[in-house]
Amino acid sequence: MQSNDARTLLQCAVPTAAAGVVAVAVSGALAGGKGAIGGAVGTLVAGGVMAMGLYVLQRTAKSFPHLFQAMGLVLYVTQFLIAAVVLAVFRDTSLFNTRAFAFSLLAAVLVWTAAQTRAYLKAKILYVDPESAEAKNTTPAGSPT
Template identity: 65%
Template sequence: MPSNDARNLLQIAVPTAAAGAIVVAVSAAVAGGKGALGAAIGTLLAILFMGIGLYVLQWTAKTLPQLFQAMGLMLYVAQLLLLLIFVALFKDTSLFNAKAFAISLVVATVVWMAAQARAHMKAKIFYIDPDSAKSEKTEKTGPSS
């Protein structure tokens, strides 16, 4: 992973993990050990799904830039459907607190998306190639007198 991608991932994953830790602590206080476990699983699942999605989008942008927007839309829909399936499968579980799991999943997903938007807005992305202007000779255009 190039350093810019790693820096971008760091700016996104750290706030998400911090928000997840807060939700785990609150869930532990409110619902005990099962609440903390549910919140931890929800946070880890959100980070895992969103991290894989970020990697796939970066790969698509580099290899198939013409499909980037369509892949982004498809990827977010697929992530939401997978999360919905996971929630539906474990809604009646006794392994962990389902409400703490769902709350942490939503909080981690929202924080991830907000941090991703912030990281994108703060990124210094060149819209032109600064090296191409230096390599070309300046040519006079128009009539010369």
């Protein structure tokens, strides 16, 4: 993993974890122990799905840069479908409060997406190799200009 990939992951995971702590506290206060468990599970599911998506996107960018944009679109649809399937599977569970789970999942996904957007906007990733551009513009010594 390159340093900018690790930085992006960290810049996304930390705010999502902070939102998860808030979600667990609010869910615990509003729905008791089962609400706190639902908030924690929702945050963990969202963080896991989004982190896997970021990893897949970074691997695609390295291996197949020409498919990067299309893969990003497919990835976001896949993440949405995974979240929908998880919500459908745990719809009638009695292990935790499903409303707390759903709202925590939604909050964590929104925080992750906002943090990922901010990380990419702040990243200073070169898309042109400056050395090769300078090499083309320089003329050898003694040649006519």
